[in-house]
Amino acid sequence: MPDFLEKPSEEASVARWQRFLGLALTRTSDLPDREAQWILQAVLGWNGTDLFRYAGCPLPASAGPAITDILCRRLQGEPLAYCLGRWSFMDLDLQVSPDVLIPRPDTETLVRWAIGQIPPGKPWRVLDLGTGSGAVALAIAHARPETEIWAVEQSAEALGIARKNGEILGLHVRWCCGDWCAPLPGDLGFDLVVANPPYLADSDPHLEGLCHEPRMALVSGPEGNECFGAILEQVRPHLQPNTRLALEHGCDQGRSVRGLLQQYGWDEIFTLGDLAGRDRVSGGIWKRQNAGAA
Numbered sequence: 001m002p003d004f005l006e007k008p009s010e011e012a013s014v015a016r017w018q019r020f021l022g023l024a025l026t027r028t029s030d031l032p033d034r035e036a037q038w039i040l041q042a043v044l045g046w047n048g049t050d051l052f053r054y055a056g057c058p059l060p061a062s063a064g065p066a067i068t069d070i071l072c073r074r075l076q077g078e079p080l081a082y083c084l085g086r087w088s089f090m091d092l093d094l095q096v097s098p099d100v101l102i103p104r105p106d107t108e109t110l111v112r113w114a115i116g117q118i119p120p121g122k123p124w125r126v127l128d129l130g131t132g133s134g135a136v137a138l139a140i141a142h143a144r145p146e147t148e149i150w151a152v153e154q155s156a157e158a159l160g161i162a163r164k165n166g167e168i169l170g171l172h173v174r175w176c177c178g179d180w181c182a183p184l185p186g187d188l189g190f191d192l193v194v195a196n197p198p199y200l201a202d203s204d205p206h207l208e209g210l211c212h213e214p215r216m217a218l219v220s221g222p223e224g225n226e227c228f229g230a231i232l233e234q235v236r237p238h239l240q241p242n243t244r245l246a247l248e249h250g251c252d253q254g255r256s257v258r259g260l261l262q263q264y265g266w267d268e269i270f271t272l273g274d275l276a277g278r279d280r281v282s283g284g285i286w287k288r289q290n291a292g293a294a
């Protein structure tokens, strides 16, 4: 607990606790007031209106220890998503644990593109590789409920979280555990393939600031682009004419991913930028009859 702050008594008002959390979190967060609000809402099971309406009321009994526990973990640098055990992605409330990457707003570029490709009402077959918490697969399933979605994840623990998220949200996805396309049955002929694979090199300095998240969700290998090649190789038997594919990548990897797409025989290769205009997603359309003939 920060020594410059006095912890409120358990009976202090909700507003007093909110002020205390906001001040304490300035040590670790760029958004201390927002985080204070999210912590109170999560522990109390309230929405923003409740927080405002009951600001002057005493903190409900037994909430103090849970709030203090979250604050201590947060002050030790644990990401808020793991402290709360949940995180929101594209209007979906997802369970998360240190077994899964915390879904990032950056990935919305990939998901919005994917949803835009699928004609409403058409039962497209979609594949999400490296599904983690299930964020991408579930956001697509939510927006296009008539699609048949397959999602693959190598970590059994992460897949357990994804499966649970699907159950809680009532969204149907075919979950598979294994190395990219290895666990998929036969030749499925996907209409759309998406992936947000690990894309950092194992010496990337950003890894230091990401030490709470699973290394296998972040690191691709010595170069950082190994997973793109593995995916493009393994997905070939599952392609059909007009399969669309998009891969999320680092903002300095656009050129190298476009090169790989060309090498593996993709046409109409494109790159999408994020809101800041940086390359973040590249993909293409498969125009060949025979997927094996790259």
Ligand SMILES: C[S@@+](CC[C@H](N)C(=O)[O-])C[C@H]1O[C@@H](n2cnc3c(N)ncnc32)[C@H](O)[C@@H]1O
Pocket (backbone or CB within 6 Å): 100, 101, 102, 103, 104, 107, 129, 130, 131, 132, 133, 134, 135, 136, 152, 153, 154, 155, 158, 178, 179, 180, 196, 197, 198, 199, 216, 217, 218
């Ligand atoms: C960057 S995370 C993306 C998670 C999620 N799709 C998202 O966007 O939030 C990459 C995911 O790929 C998984 N992964 C890594 N290597 C894999 C492999 N060979 N086969 C399948 N999944 C793999 C990791 O465990 C991790 O969950």
